[in-house]
Amino acid sequence: MSEQQAEQAVRAPFGNFPRVRRAVDAAAELAPPVAALLAGWDAGLARQVLYVDTDPELADTAVFCAAYDVPAEASANCVVVAAKRGGETTLAAGLVLATTRLDVNKAVRGHLGARKVSFAPMDTAVGESGMEYGGITPVGLPAPWPLLVDAAVAAAPYVLVGSGRRRGKLILPGAVAAALPGARVLEGLAG
Template sequence: MRTDWTDAAGTLDVAPALQHLDLLADPVAERVRQLADERIGVVAIDPELADTADFCARYASPPELSANCVVVAGKRSGELRHASCTVLSTTRTDVNGLVKRRLDVRKASFAPMDDAVRLTGMERGGITPLGLPGEWPLLIDERVARGAAFVVGSGLRRSKLIVPGAVLAELPGAEVRTDLGR
C-alpha cells in the first residue's frame, strides 16, 4: 500500500526509503530494513536546510506536516534515563510534565546534543524515532500518530523521511501520548 507523500513533501520528489538506504544513518537504515514498509519515503535535501524552519521554507513543506524528535534525559537514584519525544514541529515537548513523569525522574531536560548524537548514531538535526536504542521509550504525540504523513529526520542532515503517523505509533517501544506536544 502506497502513502501519498505529496502534501508533506512540498516541492520534493519522494522515493521509497527501502530503495535508498544510503540516504539514512546506519541505525535508521537497519530499522527501515526490519520494517520493510513501502509507506516510508525518503528525500535528499541540502544539509544546510535540515532544520525544520529552513527546510519548510525552502521546499514548501507545511510546518504542520513536520514532526520533530528530541532526546530527553533525567536521573533517578544515579541512573540516567532517556526517552525520545516526537511532536508536531508547531508544538513544544512537555518535558517537565508528561516526560518527567514517564521517566520517573526528579528533573528532565533535553539531552546534551553531543550525548544525543553519540547515543543514537545520528547527526544533529537528523534525529528520528526510527532506529533509536531499543530500551528507550519512544513517546509519540497522538496528533503525530493520527496523521497521514510527516516529515521527520533520517538520522542524517542530507535527507528526510516522510512517514505515516501509524508507522511511528507501531514502532517497538512506541507510546502514543495525549498532549506530549503543547
C-alpha cells in the first residue's frame, strides 16, 4: 500500500479536515516533545493518535469547531497551571472538555496539595512545555508534570487536542488520553 493509500485509509471520527494521518507519520508537523513522546511510547497507543492539518489562524476552540465542523463536546483544552506551596512552584496541566472549565481553585488545588494555584503565565507555559501558545497539548508534556484528566475526557470516545503547534490538531480516544505519562483521571476536575 502506498503512503497516499495509507493516508486515505485513516479517517477522523468527526469533523471535516483536508488531511488526516496517524500522528506517528506526521512527526515533522508536531512540536518536538510531542513527536518524541509518540516515537518512544507504546506503539499500540501511539498509533491511535491522529493528526489533522488545520489553519493556525483558526486554532482557538470556538472558531476551530465552527470552521472544521467539530462538536464542541469533542474538543478538549489542555490548561497549564502553577501550583504554589511553601515557596515552591510546581507546574501541572489539566485536561477538560472545551464545554467546561478547569476547577483551579478547588479541584486542582486540593489534588496538588497547593496553597495557591493559578494559570501559568504564557511565557512559562510555552517555555517549559516546548510547545506553541494556542497549541499546548497533553501529549508530550514534561515528565515531572502531573497531568490531571477530567473523567469526562477519559470517558469520551474521542477528543481533539492541540498538536504542540498552532497548526494542526490531534484526535485520540479518551482512554488513550488517560493513559498518557503522568495522567491521573479525576472526577469533578471541571465545572
